[in-house]
Amino acid sequence: MTAATTRERLLGVAGDLFYEHGFQAVGIDQVLDRVGITKTAFYKHFESKDDLIVAVLQSRDTQDLNEWLAFVRFKGAQDARRQLAAFFDLLDEWFRKPEFRGCLFLNALTEFPSENDPINKAARAHGDHLARAVTQLAGTAGARDPDALAAQIMLLITGAIASRHRAGDHDAAKTAGGVARVLIDAACADAAA
Amino acid sequence: MTAATTRERLLGVAGDLFYEHGFQAVGIDQVLDRVGITKTAFYKHFESKDDLIVAVLQSRDTQDLNEWLAFVRFKGAQDARRQLAAFFDLLDEWFRKPEFRGCLFLNALTEFPSENDPINKAARAHGDHLARAVTQLAGTAGARDPDALAAQIMLLITGAIASRHRAGDHDAAKTAGGVARVLIDAACADAAA
DNA sequence: ACCGTGGGTTGACTCCGAGTACACCAGGCC
DNA sequence: GGCCTGGTGTACTCGGAGTCAACCCACGGT
Numbered sequence: 001m002t003a004a005t006t007r008e009r010l011l012g013v014a015g016d017l018f019y020e021h022g023f024q025a026v027g028i029d030q031v032l033d034r035v036g037i038t039k040t041a042f043y044k045h046f047e048s049k050d051d052l053i054v055a056v057l058q059s060r061d062t063q064d065l066n067e068w069l070a071f072v073r074f075k076g077a078q079d080a081r082r083q084l085a086a087f088f089d090l091l092d093e094w095f096r097k098p099e100f101r102g103c104l105f106l107n108a109l110t111e112f113p114s115e116n117d118p119i120n121k122a123a124r125a126h127g128d129h130l131a132r133a134v135t136q137l138a139g140t141a142g143a144r145d146p147d148a149l150a151a152q153i154m155l156l157i158t159g160a161i162a163s164r165h166r167a168g169d170h171d172a173a174k175t176a177g178g179v180a181r182v183l184i185d186a187a188c189a190d191a192a193a
Numbered sequence: 194m195t196a197a198t199t200r201e202r203l204l205g206v207a208g209d210l211f212y213e214h215g216f217q218a219v220g221i222d223q224v225l226d227r228v229g230i231t232k233t234a235f236y237k238h239f240e241s242k243d244d245l246i247v248a249v250l251q252s253r254d255t256q257d258l259n260e261w262l263a264f265v266r267f268k269g270a271q272d273a274r275r276q277l278a279a280f281f282d283l284l285d286e287w288f289r290k291p292e293f294r295g296c297l298f299l300n301a302l303t304e305f306p307s308e309n310d311p312i313n314k315a316a317r318a319h320g321d322h323l324a325r326a327v328t329q330l331a332g333t334a335g336a337r338d339p340d341a342l343a344a345q346i347m348l349l350i351t352g353a354i355a356s357r358h359r360a361g362d363h364d365a366a367k368t369a370g371g372v373a374r375v376l377i378d379a380a381c382a383d384a385a386a
Numbered sequence: 387a388c389c390g391t392g393g394g395t396t397g398a399c400t401c402c403g404a405g406t407a408c409a410c411c412a413g414g415c416c
Numbered sequence: 417g418g419c420c421t422g423g424t425g426t427a428c429t430c431g432g433a434g435t436c437a438a439c440c441c442a443c444g445g446t
Contacts, residue, residue: 006393006394020306021306021307022217022303022304022305022306024215024217024218024304025217025304025305027431027432027433028432028433028434029431029432029433037393037394038394038395038396039433039434039435040394040395040396040435040436041393041394041395043434043435044392044393044394045393048433048434049432049433049434101306102303102306106303106355106358106359107303109295109358109359110215110295110299110300110303110304110358111215111217111218111303111304112215112218113213113214113215113294113295114214124359124360127359127360128360131360148368151356151362151364151365151368152368152372154356154360155349155352155353155355155356155362155365155368155369155372156348156352157352158352158355158356158359159348159349159350159351159352159353159355159356159369160348160352161355162299162351162352162354162355163344163347163348163351163352165299165302165303166299166302166317166320166351167317167320167321167324167347169344169348171344172344172348175341175344175345175348176348176352179345179348179372179376182375183372199422199423220402220403220404221403221404221405222402222403222404230423231423231424231425232404232405232406233406233407233423233424233425234422234423234424236405236406237421237422237423238422241404241405242403242404242405
C-alpha cells in the first residue's frame with residue numbers, strides 16, 4: 001500500500017495538514033496520529049517542527065515548480081508568449097478546486113514574517129525560483145524588458161491567488177489573465193507570433 | 194500620558210504586536226506585559242484571545258478605511274479617476290516603510306483559514322468594505338462596468354501588497370499603479386476628464 | 387552465530403501559553 | 417452604606433513542543 005518511506009509520508013501528511021489548517025494551527029501530534037508513528041520516532045527524522053516545515057517547503061518547491069512548468073509547456077506548445085499566458089489557465093484550474101486555501105509558500109511567509117527565519121527563507125526561495133522561470137520565459141518571448149514583464153506577471157499571479165483566497169473570487173485567474181495578455185502583447189510588440 | 198482606556202490600549206498594543214509577529218506567534222502574556230495588566234484583568238475585557246483578535250480587526254477596519262479614503266480624496270481632488278489611481282500612491286508610501294509586514298487582514302485570513310471562524314469573517318469584512326468603496330468610486334468615475342474595474346483594481350492592490358510582502362519588491366505599487374492607470378482609462382474611455 | 391545500526395515502541399518528564407477559579411482591594415455613584 | 421467597575425495576586429488545568437531512558441526487532445557485515 002504505502003511504499004513510501006516514513007520520512008516521505010511525514011512530508012506528505014504534514015504538507016496536506018499545514019495547507020488545510022495553517023502551520024501553527026496544526027500540532028505535531030495530529031501529523032503523527034495520521035502517519036501512525038510516535039513522537040520519539042518523529043524526532044529521529046526531524047530535529048523540530050520548524051525543521052519539518054522547512055523540509056516540506058523544500059520538497060514542495062521543486063515538486064510544484066516542475067508541475068507548473070510541465071503544464072505551461074504542454075498548454076503553451078512551443079510559443080513562449082502562450083506559455084506565459086498559460087500560467088493563468090493553470091491558476092484558473094486550481095482556483096476551481098474547493099480545497100483551495102491559497103499558496104502554501106505565501107501562507108508560510110505570513111505565518112513566519114521574520115526574514116532570518118529559515119522557514120521564511122525557504123518560502124521566499126520558491127517565489128524566487130518561479131520568478132526566475134517567468135523571467136526566462138519573458139526573455140525568450142522577446143520582451144523588451146524581461147525583468148519588468150516578469151515583475152508584472154508575478155504581481156498578477158500573487159494578486160490572483162490573494163484575491164481568490166480573500167473574497168473567494170473564483171474568476172480571479174480570468175481577470176488577471178486578461179490583464180496579463182495585454183501586458184505580454186504590449187511588451188513583445190516587435191516580436192511576431 | 195496615556196489618556197486612552199485600558200480596552201483601547203489593549204487593542205492598540207495587540208494590533209501592533211500581531212502585525213509585527215503574527216497572531217498565533219504572539220502570546221497574550223506579551224500583550225499584557227506591555228500594557229501593564231494582569232491576565233485576570235484582561236479577561237474582564239475580552240472573552241478570549243480570539244475575541245481580542247476580532248476586536249482588533251474590527252477597530253482597524255474602520256480606522257484604516259477612513260484613513261485610506263481621506264488620503265485618496267485629498268490626493269485625487271474631486272476627480273474620481275484620479276482618486277482611484279491615488280490608491281497606488283498610498284500603497285507606494287506604505288511600501289517604503291521598513292515596518293511593512295503585509296496587510297493585517299490578509300495575514301489574518303491566512304492564519305485563520307476556516308470560513309466559519311469569526312476572525313476569518315471579520316477579516317473578510319474589511320476587504321468587502323474596501324471593495325465597496327472602490328466599486329462606488331469606479332461608478333462615479335464613469336466606468337462602463339464598475340464591478341469589473343473594481344475587481345481588477347482590488348486584484349492589483351492585493352497583488353501589490355503580496356509582492357511587496359513576498360520578494361520585498363519596494364516598487365510593487367508603482368508596477369501595479371501603472372497597470373491600473375491603463376485599465377482605468379480603458380474602462381472610462383467615454384467619460385471625458 | 388554475533389554484533390551494530392536504524393527505525394520503531396512505551397511512558398514519564400519539562401516548559402510554556404491559554405484560560406479558569408478564588409479571594410481581595412480601590413473608587414465612583416446614588 | 418452598598419454595589420458595580422476595574423483592578424491585583426496566586427494557584428490551578430489543559431494541551432502542545434520537545435527530551436529522556438529503556439527496550440524491541442530486523443537487517444547486513446564479518
